[in-house]
Amino acid sequence: MLTLILGGARSGKSRHAETLVAAHPAPWLYVATAAAGDAEMAARIAAHQARRGEGWRTREVPLDLPAALAEPHPALVDCLTLWLANLMAAERDIPAATAALETALRARTAPTVLVSNEVGLGIVPDNALARAFRDEAGRLHQALAVRAERVLFMVAGLAMVVKG
């Protein structure tokens, strides 16, 4: 069972994802794509860890997300947009990385919940990199939504069912 959770900033994506994953037997994987490089991000990761209880095993994978999904436990990936940003910063091949992620997801038997930010609903950004980023994010979301059994769009902490 693959679930894709999309939504804006502070829309309750992570919390909802944790609830979905923790409905299955522990242990659970928390696959964090954040590189705790700056203070703001470190604070977010700490808040996430404080909120999650026992039973979670954290894996920090800024780039090699597919490998982390080989472990046979229910998994929460938080989040895909950050992974994408890391890939772009490292000048990796995005279509190849997306294909590797899809292969890793196909091989999984445990439940998987993917969290990602919807970033394409504002004014077109001035700079080309930001435009490229939201295009890549949209393409990634579409590719995963086709494969997912369930797609949710979070609004104010509430889940709207887009698929499933």
Added chain:
Amino acid sequence: MLTLILGGARSGKSRHAETLVAAHPAPWLYVATAAAGDAEMAARIAAHQARRGEGWRTREVPLDLPAALAEPHPALVDCLTLWLANLMAAERDIPAATAALETALRARTAPTVLVSNEVGLGIVPDNALARAFRDEAGRLHQALAVRAERVLFMVAGLAMVVKG
């Protein structure tokens, strides 16, 4: 009955809120959080007032929203994001203000419709203040959505039911 109406710019939030409030017996409170400080905002307020008919009593409360809700009439609060921006500009304690709002809402017996802008679905803003603002807005929306009997997401003047 508490209703939370979220949506983007010019998505028909205020108009829909007016219809919901005016379905109850007059008088109705129009609780405006705008400080008509600049011409653009003054024009918006004037347009709103021209559209609303008889029966509405306007209360302008850039900061003290909870006190305005003590009046025992059906009320439209327009809008929470502006109230939040005013609180941040005045360096008020946001969690305390949110708690005071929730207390005021709990004490109400007349129908209440809260309008707020969803601002978190674009590219991550460059400046830290804008990022902090959308985080606070998201937190506020989540806190109120839990309490609300009905949550609507407006698209092109049409209401999608998120809750209720």
Added chain:
Amino acid sequence: MLTLILGGARSGKSRHAETLVAAHPAPWLYVATAAAGDAEMAARIAAHQARRGEGWRTREVPLDLPAALAEPHPALVDCLTLWLANLMAAERDIPAATAALETALRARTAPTVLVSNEVGLGIVPDNALARAFRDEAGRLHQALAVRAERVLFMVAGLAMVVKG
């Protein structure tokens, strides 16, 4: 039958619109509002054309969208936000252009699918022109959503039904 398809960047609006139009007998009109002025836009138009198969007749109308809709075939308009940007750049009268579009749509008997970008769900833009643009886009969407038999909001390539 008038369909309005809204959504963010790379949300699958155009592809879904093509499927809806191509469900009717060919020929189909592809009414492109893009002026292929810059390389980025030219690449997008080329990608669209490569994806569409036989049976499509392309009409490039940066400004005179209503006239293009006089042809009595199923039509896809891609997209309204670009048309609006072109109108604003040419300093045309937006309410008059909107009214002319509505008149042209009323006169049509063949199915019509309008694609447009939702741009109002991010942080309020710094510059006044961007704010004016998203206000105009919101007004245009509301006017067309009233008239449309079907309004869809695209998320990750999937259509959420807002109306119809």
